[in-house]
Amino acid sequence: MRNQRYKVSIVGASGYTGSELARILINHPEVEIVSITSESHKGKRFSDLHGQFSGIIDFELIGADEVNIEEVDVVFLALPHGVSMEFVKRWIDDGVKIIDLSGDFRLSSPEVYEDWYKKDHTFPKGFEQAVYGMPELYSDEISTATLVANPGCYPTASILSLAPLFGSGLGSVSGAVIDAKSGLTGAGVKASNTTHFSNVNDNFKAYGIGNHRHTVEIQEQLSFLMKNSVILQFTPHLLPVDRGILATSYLSLDKEMDQESLTSLYKDFYKNKPFVRVRNQAPSIKEVRGSNYADIYPFWDKRTKRAIVIAAIDNLVKGAAGQAVHNMNIMLGLNESIGLLQVPMQP
Ligand SMILES: NC(=O)C1=CN([C@@H]2O[C@H](COP(=O)(O)OP(=O)(O)OC[C@H]3O[C@@H](n4cnc5c(N)ncnc54)[C@H](OP(=O)(O)O)[C@@H]3O)[C@@H](O)[C@H]2O)C=CC1
Ligand SMILES: CC(=O)N[C@@H](CCC(=O)OP(=O)(O)O)C(=O)O
Structure with missing residues (x-):
């Protein structure tokens, strides 16, 4: 253990992912939260804004401009798309590791971003340094990154659901459909x-x-993963619950398959990945609530010869703040699970 804890700052902590970052980081043994920012609530105490932190995090919120970036080892940007990129531009050369929870640097190029986000990208150079922060796929790249683009919540559930099928050289994988449902906190x-x-x-x-x-x-x-262009359908739905994503994906395989081989494929792919639990029955959102686990159940439908994959995550943890802390652990060379082994809150 180092003598000193790593210093972290949370920018945008009046939002849901910001407060979730604080909930996880306050109990992380290797870090100290040195500043939390809010533009619309600066001057108030963090615990006045989020009562659950009363007596736990009572210090004053500051404006993002007041962050002393030279003293910070890792800064989390829990900001809307389009706002994050301005802070990345400002701090990228200041020696701080940046974990951006927004979608500003997740895609392959500024052109793809502008096409899908329908807004200009004001820091296209950032794409040269950004690493897609999915630890199950890019741990090596994350370990040396200065800028990590934390994945979106639905993409976390969907990519983890399908990566073993697209990334195992199975040949033709076609007709993928992802039917996903999210709780309301996904909307900010x-x-x-x-x-x-x-x-x-x-x-x-x-x-x-x-x-x-x-x-x-x-x-x-x-x-x-497939080393080939993939086109698929994705339809999100809004669930009347506060947190949780359940994604059900369907696709066809050319390769002969059965339940046992499908389960083995998933177990092998996620061997030594501490936060993916390959289940033998359909998971529910409460079975992962408040935790960093992604629970995945791959099912082979022998009647239609299609795979059905069901995944459950907590959108605010594995889909945002927990995954961001997982990335931080890897960037700092810490044990990847440290601070993240909370048991889900069921019921
Ligand atoms: N909610 C979710 O499940 C997930 C969210 N994300 C992404 O994470 C990011 C944060 O999400 P979430 O916490 O839900 O968002 P919220 O809308 O809940 O919070 C956004 C935060 O950004 C601050 N902010 C807004 N505008 C500005 C600005 N111009 N300058 C500085 N700060 C600003 C807000 O208020 P203020 O500073 O005024 O206090 C607030 O604290 C988003 O990009 C979102 O897409 C990713 C995965 C999952
Ligand atoms: C329920 C809900 O509204 N969810 C959000 C996604 C939240 C998220 O992870 O996405 P980004 O970081 O990419 O915004 C939506 O559909 O826009």
């Missing part, structure tokens, strides 16, 4: 008509049909 802290109680409570609906920005993030990562 700001209230909107979509997130209004009476529009969500007792309700269930699809959105982003055919054009959600996570489609391209999933396609790109599966294409890299």
Whole structure:
């Protein structure tokens, strides 16, 4: 153990992923939170904003401009798309490791970003340094990265669901369909008509049909694994729960398969990956709630000769803050699981 803890800063902590980062990092034995920022609440105490931190994190929120970046080892950007890139531009050469939770640097190029996010990218140079922060796939690259682009929540569940099938040289894998459902915290802290109680409570609906920005993030990562261009369908749905994602994916394989070989394929692919649990039954979102686990159940449907893969994650943990801390552990050369082994909250 080092004598001194690593110093970390959370930028954008009035939001959901920011407070989730604080919840995980405050109990991490190797780090110390030195600053938490908020533009709209600076001057207030963090625990006044998020009462669950009362007596635990009571220090004052500062503006992002006041962060003393020279004293910080790792900065987490828990900011909206389009805002994060400005902070990456400002701090990328300051010797700090940056973990960006937004989608600003997850894609292969600024052109793809502009096409899917429908906004200009003001720091295209950042793509040269950004590493896609999925530890199960890119641990080596993450260990030396200065800028990690933390994956989106739906892409985390979807890519982990399908990576063994696209990344094991099985030959033709076709007709992939991902049907995913997310709890409301996926939409961020700001209230909107979509997130209004009476529009969500007792309700269930699809959105982003055919054009959600996570489609391209999933396609790109599966294409890299397959070493071939992958086109798939992804449809998100809004669930009337606060946290959790359940993704059910369907696809066809040319290769002969049965349940035992499919299960072995997944177990081999995720051998020594501490946060992916290959299950022998369909997981539920409560079985991963509050934890960094991704639970995956691969099922071979011999009648249709298609694979059905069901994955459950907590969007705020494995889908955001937990994965970000996992990336931090790898970037700092720590044990990858440290601070992240919370048992899920069921019920
Ligand atoms: N929620 C989820 O499940 C997931 C979210 N993500 C991504 O993580 C990022 C954060 O998400 P989430 O916590 O849900 O978002 P929220 O909307 O809950 O919070 C965003 C934060 O950014 C701050 N902020 C907003 N505008 C600015 C600005 N112009 N300058 C500085 N700070 C600003 C906000 O307020 P303020 O500074 O005023 O206090 C707030 O603290 C987003 O990019 C999101 O897409 C990724 C995976 C999952
Ligand atoms: C329920 C809900 O609204 N979810 C968000 C995704 C949240 C997330 O992980 O995505 P990004 O970091 O890419 O924004 C959405 O569909 O836009």
